[in-house]
Amino acid sequence: MKMNKLVTGIAALLICGAVTAAEKPNIVVILSDDSGYSDLGCFGSEIDTPNLDKLAHSGMRLSNFYSNGRCSPTRASLLSGMECAKVGFGGGALGDWVREMPYPAHRGRLPYDIPLLPEMLKDAGYQTLMSGKWHLGGSLMKFSKGSQEEWKKEHEGWELTDAEIEADYNGLPKQRGFDEYFGIYGAQDNFFYFPDQRHPYMEGNEPAKLNYKKELTVFCHPNKPGSRYVENHGKSGKAFDSTDGVTDRAIEMIEGASKKEEPFFLYLAYRAPHKPLQSTQELVDKYVPRYQDLRDVERKRVEYLQKEGFYPKKAKYTEAWIPPDRDDFITEFAVHAAMVEQIDQNVGRLVDALKKNGELENTLILYFSDNGSAAHLNGMPNAPYRGVKALLWEGGTKTHCFAVWPGKIKPDSVSHELVWVGDWVPTLLEIAGGKYPETFRGKKTEGLDGRNVLPVFSGGKVAPPETLYFNDKGQQSVIFQGRWKLLIEPGWYLQTSEKPGITYELYDLENDPSELKNLAEQKPEMVEMLAKKCDQWKTDSDIVDYAELIKLRPRDPF
Numbered sequence: 325m326k327m328n329k330l331v332t333g334i335a336a337l338l339i340c341g342a343v344t345a346a347e348k349p350n351i352v353v354i355l356s357d358d359s360g361y362s363d364l365g366c367f368g369s370e371i372d373t374p375n376l377d378k379l380a381h382s383g384m385r386l387s388n389f390y391s392n393g394r395c396s397p398t399r400a401s402l403l404s405g406m407e408c409a410k411v412g413f414g415g416g417a418l419g420d421w422v423r424e425m426p427y428p429a430h431r432g433r434l435p436y437d438i439p440l441l442p443e444m445l446k447d448a449g450y451q452t453l454m455s456g457k458w459h460l461g462g463s464l465m466k467f468s469k470g471s472q473e474e475w476k477k478e479h480e481g482w483e484l485t486d487a488e489i490e491a492d493y494n495g496l497p498k499q500r501g502f503d504e505y506f507g508i509y510g511a512q513d514n515f516f517y518f519p520d521q522r523h524p525y526m527e528g529n530e531p532a533k534l535n536y537k538k539e540l541t542v543f544c545h546p547n548k549p550g551s552r553y554v555e556n557h558g559k560s561g562k563a564f565d566s567t568d569g570v571t572d573r574a575i576e577m578i579e580g581a582s583k584k585e586e587p588f589f590l591y592l593a594y595r596a597p598h599k600p601l602q603s604t605q606e607l608v609d610k611y612v613p614r615y616q617d618l619r620d621v622e623r624k625r626v627e628y629l630q631k632e633g634f635y636p637k638k639a640k641y642t643e644a645w646i647p648p649d650r651d652d653f654i655t656e657f658a659v660h661a662a663m664v665e666q667i668d669q670n671v672g673r674l675v676d677a678l679k680k681n682g683e684l685e686n687t688l689i690l691y692f693s694d695n696g697s698a699a700h701l702n703g704m705p706n707a708p709y710r711g712v713k714a715l716l717w718e719g720g721t722k723t724h725c726f727a728v729w730p731g732k733i734k735p736d737s738v739s740h741e742l743v744w745v746g747d748w749v750p751t752l753l754e755i756a757g758g759k760y761p762e763t764f765r766g767k768k769t770e771g772l773d774g775r776n777v778l779p780v781f782s783g784g785k786v787a788p789p790e791t792l793y794f795n796d797k798g799q800q801s802v803i804f805q806g807r808w809k810l811l812i813e814p815g816w817y818l819q820t821s822e823k824p825g826i827t828y829e830l831y832d833l834e835n836d837p838s839e840l841k842n843l844a845e846q847k848p849e850m851v852e853m854l855a856k857k858c859d860q861w862k863t864d865s866d867i868v869d870y871a872e873l874i875k876l877r878p879r880d881p882f
Contacts, residue, residue, distance in 0.1 A: 348449070348587045349729065350687040351752055352678075355402070355591070356667055357395065357457065357598040358713055359723070360697035360705025363664050367724045368628030368707075370614055370621055371661045375672030376691065383689070383728030384737040384781065387634040390744045390803075391695045393721040393794055394418070394714050395511060396432070396459050398694040398745050399593070403440045403460070403500075405749025405760075405774040407793065409865035411438050412461070415873065416714060416796035419461040420511055421478045423880060425873055429866040433461025433495045437767040439760070441749050442501030445589045448758030451581045454497055455574040456507045456593030462495025463509070464529060498528045502591075504580075506532060506573040512595060515566040515602040515663075516542045516556055523564070534564040535572065543608045545601035545659050553600035567596050567663070571670035575677040582681035587756075592674070597663035599698065607662035614661070615654045618646055618704065626708040633738065641708035641838040644701075656700055685730045688755065690748065692725035710839050716794045716801040716814050717839050727781060739780050742788040742806045746774035754778050793861050797881065798870035800858045807834045810844075810854035817870060817881050828855070 362368040366380040391398040396419045397408035404411045412431035417423060424432040434440065442452040465471035466489050475492075476484055497505040508524045517523045517534060525532040544557035556563075574592050581588035615621060622644060629635040647653050671691070678684040697705035698713040711717025725743070727733055750772050753760060760772055777786050788806025795801070798820065800812040811829040813820045820827065828851050830844040844851050861867075874880055 347686070348756055349732075350581075350587045350678075350683055351445070351450075351589045351756065352674075352687055352689045353402070353589075353591050353748070354671060354674075354689065354691045355399075355456075355593045356664075356691075356693045357593070357595050358695065358698045359597055359664060359667075359693040360701075360703075360707070361709055361719065361722055361724055362625040362629060362707050363597075363693075363697070363705045364724050366726070367634070368625040368632075369664075369705075370624065371611075371664050371668075373665065373668040375668045375675065379671065379675060379689065379691070379728055380726040381736050382730070383726055383733045383735065384739055385634075386725040386727065386743055386780070387738060387740050388742045389692060389723055389725035390721050390742070390792065391693065391723050392745060393695050393716060393796055395598075395694050397796075399458075399460055400434060401744075401746035401774070402748060403442070404434070404438055405441070405746050405772040406438070406770075407746065407773045407865065409795065409867055410770070410773070411435060414795055414865055414867050415798075415870060418511065419459040421463070421475060423877060424461070424479065425868070425876060426482060427866065427868050427873075430868060430873060431461070433492070434500065436491060436494045437765045439764045439769065440500050441752065442589060442591070444501075444749075444753060444758050444760065445756055446501055446503075447761075448753070448756045449586055450756060451584060451586050451588040452501055452503045453574070453577040453581065453588055454502045454505045454507065454591040454593070455570045455577065456591075457511070457595045458497050458505075458507060458509045458593070459511050460495070461492070462499075463492045464496070465489060466493040496529065504528070504577055506577075507570055507593065508595075512598055512600065514553060514556065514600065515595070516540070517564045518556070518559065518561060525564075525569070534569065536562045536564050538563055538565050538568060540565065541605040543603055543605045543659065543662075545656055551600075553602070556602075558605075565666075567594060567666045567670055570594065571673055574674060578674075578677050578681055578683065582683050587686075589752075589756075594667050594670075596667050597660045597697075599700070601656060601659040601663070601700075603659050603662035603666065607665060608655075608658050611658035611661040611665075612654060615657045618650075618654070618657070619643065622704055622707045629708060633740075635708050635837065636835075639708075639835075639837055640840055642710045642840060644704035644707065646702070653701075657704070660697070660701060660705065688727070688729040688732070688752075690725070690727050692745070693723040696720045696723060708838050714796055715816070716796060716799050716811055718833075718837065721794060721801075729781065733781050734783065737783060739783070741777070741780050741786055742792075742803075743777050743780060743786075744774065744789070744792055746772075747777045748774065750774050750776040751778050791857055791861070793858070793865075795862070795865075795867055800862070802854050802858050802861070803833070804854055804857070807832060808850060808854065809833050809839070810851060810858070812855065812858060817874075821871070830854070
């Protein structure tokens with residue numbers, strides 16, 4: 325037996341013991357959307373997140389957790405345990421019709437012959453539940469001629485076959501292993517709906533009936549005047565609130581699942597604080613005064629992380645750029661903070677529901693973001709890390725993360741081990757007593773890219789992966805042995821493509837976690853070795869050059 329497998333097996337025995345089917349833990353995965361590394365109080369934030377902070381301190385905070393840097397790619401690896409390009413979400417592909425590509429690595433829809441976590445947990449005896457944002461492709465055009473015509477307009481030169489229609493239907497959550505599903509299939513929409521407005525929410529494969537119960541006044545940041553995303557600005561009355569609504573449905577799912585003997589897996593995928601920037605007027609008004617000294621806010625976040633040992637005390641960091649229109653930036657930050665606080669309020673409600681139904685003590689909870697904060701806040705919520713969502717510097721790919729498991733994970737513990745979002749599938753299968761199938765829907769499986777990181781939960785160490793690859797709209801990056809990071813053509817494509825030559829950036833993350841000192845010229849051998857690894861990975865993953873992709877989707881870079 326290989327030593328790493330032996331260590332993992334011992335850790336599993338220490339944590340799980342002789343677990344019977346009746347003792348299998350419930351598993352709750354909570355995902356926020358575009359929340360920055362230091363956006364939680366327990367990671368240094370000035371945002372009020374008392375419920376998340378209490379929950380995090382009752383378990384383990386992970387300081388070195390990586391997403392895939394963008395919405396759909398992270399979700400794809402979370403549910404498959406594989407590098408996102410292998411399941412159709414390479415190169416920054418997203419699960420929307422307008423961004424689909426006729427290439428396997430950029431398809432924008434999960435392949436039906438790749439097993440997903442809910443399907444495998446069902447086989448292990450779990451009830452499988454999801455509430456929130458899917459964004460992994462698929463549609464109901466099978467039942468709508470109008471939608472089929474719309475598909476043809478968005479896929480010029482493609483043939484719409486019966487097989488394609490069926491594949492799109494099989495790309496939705498109810499067909500991918502979830503017993504119950506409530507939420508939206510796509511990337512974004514309004515956060516608030518009034519009774520006279522159309523909405524995109526689904527219950528399974530049918531339009532959902534919403535509960536318009538919350539009396540509120542809506543604040544919509546007018547970053548795009550005339551957009552439908554500001555139509556509710558200043559509007560008051562009883563409305564459906566997305567963050568509350570997906571939590572309401574998740575609580576209903578918990579109440580139903582707790583009446584059955586089988587354990588449950590709940591995937592709760594919030595859309596906040598993703599754009600559009602919308603919250604209640606009350607919460608926005610609360611936060612505007614808090615951001616009058618933006619540089620002080622940033623400094624205090626970094627100081628907290630240094631005090632907690634999450635960031636080296638001697639390490640420098642890049643201060644976020646504050647635009648000349650400071651008041652508007654403050655307003656945007658205030659709405660962002662309000663949206664994060666609302667997640668906190670709802671996670672508190674969810675934990676109360678677990679406790680009320682007698683499930684909390686036997687539930688493993690994971691909480692993290694799908695990527696760093698987006699560009700509209702210039703990376704400030706990602707302090708002290710450089711970069712934003714969709715860029716491959718640390719601020720785009722590294723996120724806050726914590727794990728809670730009463731009686732199994734030591735309270736107020738911290739791990740600095742490198743953990744990647746794709747590691748959760750093999751880890752959760754180990755905990756649930758599940759197995760990764762050798763064949764699935766008639767096709768031999770390739771095996772998982774993620775690692776079983778169960779030893780981390782007991783304070784142990786796991787060797788970092790030899791390589792951890794990222795790829796997004798012309799950019800490439802690789803982290804080698806958890807320390808060396810090479811970036812190739814990092815940045816926004818429309819800017820980098822105009823510059824002659826190829827830009828290489830090499831960083832020593834151990835000594836320069838904020839990526840300030842480019843060592844590419846000092847270490848050309850390292851650059852050459854890692855560049856070859858990136859090239860080989862691109863070839864193995866069938867990544868298509870981005871210059872070719874935008875010929876099919878010319879609006880995509882914008």
